[in-house]
Amino acid sequence: MQVRVLLRSEDPRLSGEDGPKVWGIRAEPRHGRKAVVGRIRAGEKRRADFGGKGFLLRAVSLRAARDLEGVEVYVSPGKPEEVPPLEGKRVLAYAEIFPSVAREDLEEAEIEFAVPKGWLRGSNPSGSRAVLFHYGEPGWEELPTVEVGEEGEEILFLARTPGFSTFAFVDNTNEEFSLGTHENTENVGDVVRLIYGYTQGRFTSRVFDAGGVAQWDNLVWSFTEPQGGATNIAYVGAEPDTLKDGSSRVGTQWQGTYENTRNPDDGSYENLSEASTGGGGEVIQYTYVSSENVYEGETVSFENAQAADGNYENMRELPLPIFYYAENEGSYTVGDTYTDVCRLEFTLTKPSDYLVLAELGLGHASNTTPALANLLVDGTTYGEAKLEPDVAGCRYPVFWMKKVSLGAGSHTVQIQAASGTDGGTAYVDNVHLLLLRLPLGYQYAEQETELSTGTSEEDKLVLQFTPITTENYLIFASLEYKATTTADITMNLYVDT
Incomplete structure (x- = not known):
């Protein structure tokens, strides 16, 4: 069989x-x-x-x-x-x-x-x-x-x-x-x-x-x-450059109204969607800029900002301020409670690094009691000074330099002063506060701990870097010193030596 x-x-x-x-x-x-x-x-x-x-x-x-x-x-x-x-x-x-x-x-x-x-x-x-x-x-x-x-x-x-x-x-x-x-x-x-x-x-x-x-x-x-029966799946291709109504706009209504998609039985409208996974033509997507924040650079040609429809980008520049400054000229007295002698408030639209430069004259009514001063940024202490004058009422210079990284938002920088003893009086003269925005490519170094030195020259802080191009640089340098004898003190600033 x-x-x-x-x-x-x-x-x-x-x-x-x-x-x-x-x-x-x-x-x-x-x-x-x-x-x-x-x-x-x-x-x-x-x-x-x-x-x-x-x-x-x-x-x-x-x-x-x-x-x-x-x-x-x-x-x-x-x-x-x-x-x-x-x-x-x-x-x-x-x-x-x-x-x-x-x-x-x-x-x-x-x-x-x-x-x-x-x-x-x-x-x-x-x-x-x-x-x-x-x-x-x-x-x-x-x-x-x-x-x-x-x-x-x-x-x-x-x-x-x-x-x-x-x-x-x-x-x-x-x-x-x-x-x-x-x-x-x-x-x-x-x-x-x-x-x-x-x-x-x-x-x-x-x-x-x-x-x-x-x-x-x-x-x-x-x-x-x-x-089940056999089925056909067809994918929608790209629309022609010129549509049936003679326009070149994508999605132009040809005839009828949206009422033509309404179901007469239940009053609902069709939900139309297109999902092509292949077989279609070229997909062209245009993205136009509504606004830009331009911080650095230059314009090559305005034609580069022209879109396919002939319109130009609307550009506006929101640069960050180069510096913030505050001062308090004159002579002032403060008691034994820390008091603002200079205050600077500002708001940043984007994060950036700033160099804080602050100075004041500081003294005390007594030559046996210290005068105190602080530098604060957003409530954090970045500089402290404690001076006990040799002569009562004499003013001594105080200077701070500090790099800070600030985020977008509101910020407060303060210089405060106080007497170092209850009921005492401290003197403050001519307070200046400057914040400089650091440019791209800046170089910075610091040494915040106390160091000692002998009779030979010693490097206390070294900053090494390689510029990408030849540029002009402004150098700021500062230090505090305290002598233990009456001998002379020598301090030098070297560049490439």
């Missing part, structure tokens, strides 16, 4: 994975047989012969546990409907096998069967090329099966069974059951389907040989059809 399957589709897209499929093709000869054994003495082994009767089964051997009379063995190809199929195996045939005696009357039972070589084209190095399965109380179980030889074009097998009911003869080789000829079809995972793009194909199975004259009336297969 040979099986031919014709698969057909109305659309090339309904092929391959999305097309019709067929699998699990199996055919069984349908005929029942009986073999007479007769009398079996206790311990004796007798054979019920089915050879040459058009089926895989060759013989059933029974060993009696007691004397038995009139023993017969019945075979019916196929399986009852209530017995589930053996899943995951390539079943060659099913059969029901029953002796006329109870299982407890038997010591052992063996089943001999033969499979045509053409059915087993593969190999199984680890075991028998065909095995016998038995359906019992726990379900399907594999029986110990061995190959016992060959006879002509058949391979002989022997299996020992613990009981009788429904059996499955299984191809145990590594070849697929559906060996055959494909025409525009393919075998994917034991499923025959159309090759993608074809609307018709054919599969012709290998030849099945029942081993004799048999009536094949139990052809079984599984089949699925496509679950």
Whole structure:
């Protein structure tokens, strides 16, 4: 017997994975047989012969546990409907096998069967090329099966069974059951389907040989059809340079009104969206500047600021102030509580670094009590001074230089002074406060800890850098010193020496 399957589709897209499929093709000869054994003495082994009767089964051997009379063995190809199929195996045939005696009357039972070589084209190095399965109380179980030889074009097998009911003869080789000829079809995972793009194909199975004259009336297969129709997906391309109404504006309404998209049943409007993942034309995106903050640079050509529609960018410049300045000229007195003697408040639109320069004259009414002064930026102390004058009422210069990094927002810089003793009076003269915005490429270094020196010159602070271009630089340098003797003090500022 040979099986031919014709698969057909109305659309090339309904092929391959999305097309019709067929699998699990199996055919069984349908005929029942009986073999007479007769009398079996206790311990004796007798054979019920089915050879040459058009089926895989060759013989059933029974060993009696007691004397038995009139023993017969019945075979019916196929399986009852209530017995589930053996899943995951390539079943060659099913059969029901029953002796006329109870299982407890038997010591052992063996089943001999033969499979045509053409059915087993593969190999199984680890075991028998065909095995016998038995359906019992726990379900399907594999029986110990061995190959016992060959006879002509058949391979002989022997299996020992613990009981009788429904059996499955299984191809145990590594070849697929559906060996055959494909025409525009393919075998994917034991499923025959159309090759993608074809609307018709054919599969012709290998030849099945029942081993004799048999009536094949139990052809079984599984089949699925496509679950939905074929669909087309089209993507929107780029609009033409000149639209249908003659304009070049994207999105110009051609005709009708938005009321044309209104659903007359529920009053809702269509929500239209376009999502192209490919196949469209060139996408051109224009971004125009509404305003810019220009801090440094120059104009090359105003034509560079002209957009494709002929309009020019509207540019405005919001530079940061170069400096902030405050002063308090004259002479003042303060008590023992810190008091602002100069205050500077301002707001920055962007972060920047500033150099703070501050100076004042500071003295005290007593030559035994110190006068105090502080420099604060946003509440943080950046400079401190404590002077105990040699002469009461004399003013001594105080100077601070400090780099600060300020963020965008409001800022406050203060110079405060106070007497160093309760009820004392400190004098303050001519206070000046300057903040200079540091330009790009500035260089700065500081040393805030106290250092000592001897009689030889020593570097107390070194600033090294490499300018990108030749530029003019303004150098600010400051230090505080305290002498422990009446000897002279020498201080030098060197540049590239």
